Structures are given as structure tokens and as C-alpha cells.
Amino acid sequence: MTIHKVGVIGFPIDHSLSPVMHNAAFAALGMTDWLYDKIALMPDIVKIGLRELRDHGYIGVNVTIPHKQAVMPFVKPDAIARAVGAVNTIDFRKNTGTNTDVIGLMDDLAAHDVMVSGETVIVLGAGGAARAAVYGLANAGAQVIVVNRTADKAREMIESLGVKAEIMSADQAFDAGGRIVIHCTSVGMHPKADESPLEAVPQGITLYDMIYRPAKTRLMGQVEAAGGRSIGGLGMLVRQGAAAFKLWTGVYPPVDVMLQAAHETLEKRI
Numbered sequence: 001m002t003i004h005k006v007g008v009i010g011f012p013i014d015h016s017l018s019p020v021m022h023n024a025a026f027a028a029l030g031m032t033d034w035l036y037d038k039i040a041l042m043p044d045i046v047k048i049g050l051r052e053l054r055d056h057g058y059i060g061v062n063v064t065i066p067h068k069q070a071v072m073p074f075v076k077p078d079a080i081a082r083a084v085g086a087v088n089t090i091d092f093r094k095n096t097g098t099n100t101d102v103i104g105l106m107d108d109l110a111a112h113d114v115m116v117s118g119e120t121v122i123v124l125g126a127g128g129a130a131r132a133a134v135y136g137l138a139n140a141g142a143q144v145i146v147v148n149r150t151a152d153k154a155r156e157m158i159e160s161l162g163v164k165a166e167i168m169s170a171d172q173a174f175d176a177g178g179r180i181v182i183h184c185t186s187v188g189m190h191p192k193a194d195e196s197p198l199e200a201v202p203q204g205i206t207l208y209d210m211i212y213r214p215a216k217t218r219l220m221g222q223v224e225a226a227g228g229r230s231i232g233g234l235g236m237l238v239r240q241g242a243a244a245f246k247l248w249t250g251v252y253p254p255v256d257v258m259l260q261a262a263h264e265t266l267e268k269r270i
């Protein structure tokens with residue numbers, strides 16, 4: 001039996017949840033000839049690593065920290081990957097690269113009935129995660145306001161994405177009517193779970209926090225204490241994976257199975 005190989009490259013890679021998610025989906029679909037593994041690849045051998053994987057029959061890989069930008073010269077990035085400036089999924093059959101973080105976020109917002117078209121949406125952050133959010137939200141017709149510690153970085157991000165978005169302080173953004181917040185910084189992520197990027201939040205807002213460890217961040221607690229709604233980021237992780245799965249296999253996987261597998265693995269770690 002020929003094994004169809006896919007996987008994830010990164011460094012370090014031990015904590016990646018992608019293998020359990022994808023392998024759970026293969027098992028649920030009876031795709032016993034597919035295997036997803038994690039591949040630790042040191043930054044100085046990214047180019048040769050990609051060639052080896054391709055030559056050894058890998059169908060594709062996910063790409064995670066610190067290689068998302070580094071792989072770009074060695075694949076053909078599509079329009080989304082070029083705009084976001086990062087590749088998280090490669091298909092070796094065509095040597096193309098895309099970025100499924102955008103669809104992962106937008107699909108998970110839709111799955112939670114968070115409608116963004118025509119709404120004022122506040123994006124916290126201006127790093128790689130924020131780039132995917134701003135791109136997806138602006139293209140979905142949201143009025144995007146970026147709030148970032150370093151305003152210059154926010155300006156550079158918006159210019160290079162080529163989208164329309166404003167830059168404000170958090171207070172200004174809430175005063176301007178922002179009632180949906182997408183948290184894209186690393187503030188409050190395990191092991192610094194007692195931190196929050198905002199001192200206070202207004203009543204009744206909706207928060208999507210891209211952090212999934214801890215499952216409930218301090219910021220999510222602040223929003224809920226103020227009568228708002230908060231959603232953690234595990235669903236985005238799963239849905240970016242689901243989009244990659246579909247690209248490689250042609251089949252859209254059972255998202256609930258992938259979510260359960262990721263959730264169980266995280267529970268064991270805490």
C-alpha cells in the first residue's frame with residue numbers, strides 16, 4: 001500500500017496539535033493510507049528540507065514558526081499568501097503555497113455566527129496573526145480598526161496588505177463603535193496567562209481570541225465579566241488545518257473530530 005504522506009515543518013515542533021487533528025480525521029474517514037507527521041526542520045536547512053520532502057513523495061506540508069516567511073522563495077505563493085506575506089500550507093504536486101489562516105479565522109467566525117460584513121471590527125496586534133485577520137476581515141467587507149502597541153508597525157502592516165483600515169488607541173476604537181474584537185497578539189498566552197492586552201473593556205462586546213492555550217484567556221474573562229461574549233481560538237487552528245486537508249485530499253474533513261482530538265490533547269497537557 002502506498003502511504004500518502006503529509007505533515008508539518010517547524011522548529012521546535014513537539015507541541016504542534018496538527019498531527020493529532022489530521023490523523024484523527026484520516027481515521028474517521030477510513031483513509032488508512034494517509035499519514036500526517038511532524039518534522040523538525042532547523043532554519044538553515046529549510047530549502048534542502050523542502051526538496052527532500054518533495055523528492056520523498058510528500059504530498060504537502062503545513063508550515064509553522066519560524067518558517068512561514070522563509071519558505072516563500074522556494075514555492076509559488078498564491079495571492080493570499082503573497083498578500084499576507086506568509087505561507088502555512090504547501091502542495092508539492094504543484095509546488096504552490098497558500099495561507100489557510102485567513103480562511104481558518106473567517107470560517108470559525110461564521111461557525112459562531114459572528115457576522116463581520118459592514119461591521120466595525122477591532123483587530124488587536126500587527127504581527128503575522130493580525131495580518132491574516134486584517135486581510136480576511138477587510139476583504140469580507142468589515143470596517144477594520146487596528147489597535148497596536150507600536151502604531152508604526154500597524155501602519156506598515158496596512159500599507160503592505162493594501163487594504164483599507166484605520167489605526168487608533170483602544171479607547172478611540174471602542175468610542176468609534178467597535179463591538180467585535182479579534183485578539184491577535186501573544187499577550188496572555190501560556191505560560192503568561194495572567195496578562196491581558198487591555199486594561200478594561202466596554203459592556204457587551206464580542207471577542208474572538210486567537211489564543212487557545214489557555215482555553216480561556218484573561219481578556220476573555222474580562223469580556224465575559226462585562227456581559228460580553230468570548231470565543232477562544234482553537235476553532236481557527238482546526239479550520240486552517242481543515243482547509244489544508246481539503247487541498248491535499250480533495251475531501252473536507254469532519255471539523256468536530258479534529259476539534260475533539262485537539263481539545264483532548266490540550267487537556268492532557270494542562
Ligand code: ATR
Pocket residue numbers: 124125126127128129130148149150153184185186187197
Ligand atoms: P504573531 O506572528 O504571532 O502575530 P508577532 O509577529 O511577534 O507574532 O506579533 C506579535 C504582536 O503582539 C504584535 O502586534 C506586538 O505588538 P508590537 O507590534 O508593538 O510589538 C504584540 N505584542 C507582543 N507583546 C506585547 C505586549 N507585551 N504588549 C502589547 N502588545 C504586544
